[in-house]
Amino acid sequence: MSPTPIERLVFEETASDFYRSVWNTENSRTPRNELPPLKREQYANTPFARRLYRTDNLLAKVAYYNERPFLIGRHLSDIGREEYGDLGNRPLVAFASIHECLEKALWCTTRNILPIIADKDEDITGMLAQRYEVDSIVADSATIEKTATALARHYDTTKTAYVTVVDITFNLPLLIRTFPSTQIHLVLGLPETGGIAYACPVALAGQKIVFHESENYVVDTTTDLTVTRTHMLPTPIINYRPGLTVRFLEKDCSCKGTRAFELASTS
Numbered sequence: 001m002s003p004t005p006i007e008r009l010v011f012e013e014t015a016s017d018f019y020r021s022v023w024n025t026e027n028s029r030t031p032r033n034e035l036p037p038l039k040r041e042q043y044a045n046t047p048f049a050r051r052l053y054r055t056d057n058l059l060a061k062v063a064y065y066n067e068r069p070f071l072i073g074r075h076l077s078d079i080g081r082e083e084y085g086d087l088g089n090r091p092l093v094a095f096a097s098i099h100e101c102l103e104k105a106l107w108c109t110t111r112n113i114l115p116i117i118a119d120k121d122e123d124i125t126g127m128l129a130q131r132y133e134v135d136s137i138v139a140d141s142a143t144i145e146k147t148a149t150a151l152a153r154h155y156d157t158t159k160t161a162y163v164t165v166v167d168i169t170f171n172l173p174l175l176i177r178t179f180p181s182t183q184i185h186l187v188l189g190l191p192e193t194g195g196i197a198y199a200c201p202v203a204l205a206g207q208k209i210v211f212h213e214s215e216n217y218v219v220d221t222t223t224d225l226t227v228t229r230t231h232m233l234p235t236p237i238i239n240y241r242p243g244l245t246v247r248f249l250e251k252d253c254s255c256k257g258t259r260a261f262e263l264a265s266t267s
């Protein structure tokens with residue numbers, strides 16, 4: 001297997017030698033599967049400037065590893081590639097992190113839709129949802145869980161056509177209970193990766209969560225999930241281990257999604 005375009009770009013790149021230093025072995029020009037993987041800890045502990053391969057028109061955002069912040073660079077073009085599914089015309093963006101809110105709001109602007117951002121007070125969020133006639137929600141699991149009751153108190157949740165949850169853990173029973181007539185879309189993703197995989201709609205219809213790799217990712221069939229973003233992020237993600245244990249499923253899926261796997265645990 002020859003190096004992927006992203007690997008070639010990184011090998012030949014002069015803006016940073018971060019990945020070259022990660023791969024600093026005598027086999028550093030070998031195919032991706034033979035390169036040492038990059039753990040989340042190593043990524044988070046490397047200074048932002050060392051991981052940064054692009055500096056034009058960036059959004060710098062903050063993520064956390066073991067409660068310690070680290071920086072990530074995103075660009076409007078790669079934010080626009082995220083597969084958050086259908087959102088209506090008036091989405092509610094509800095993430096615990098203001099940085100995630102900003103990024104998802106930027107994604108909405110790439111779709112020419114005008115989002116509203118959740119308030120830290122859930123009742124105010126519920127009232128905003130009602131006044132703004134929110135028709136879709138994009139959120140993380142903790143925020144949707146925290147906001148569900150207040151949302152239902154102020155706003156008719158059956159008017160929500162789409163709910164997208166971007167996270168590494170999912171409370172499907174709560175989502176189904178809160179939004180019984182809503183199209184639910186689950187995206188497996190971390191702040192530094194964006195969406196790695198999405199929940200199979202066929203499995204989801206049977207109330208089961210099975211993921212397929214996103215168009216933006218190549219997912220290796222390793223139990224310790226290892227992923228490569230197929231295009232260049234300002235802080236690229238190559239041969240990356242986000243710390244998720246997964247189990248790959250053998251059989252083909254009728255939805256035509258590739259690389260079916262289930263989440264075993266998070267660490």
Ligand SMILES: [Zn+2]
Pocket residue numbers: 200201202203212253254255256257
């Ligand atoms: Zn499927």
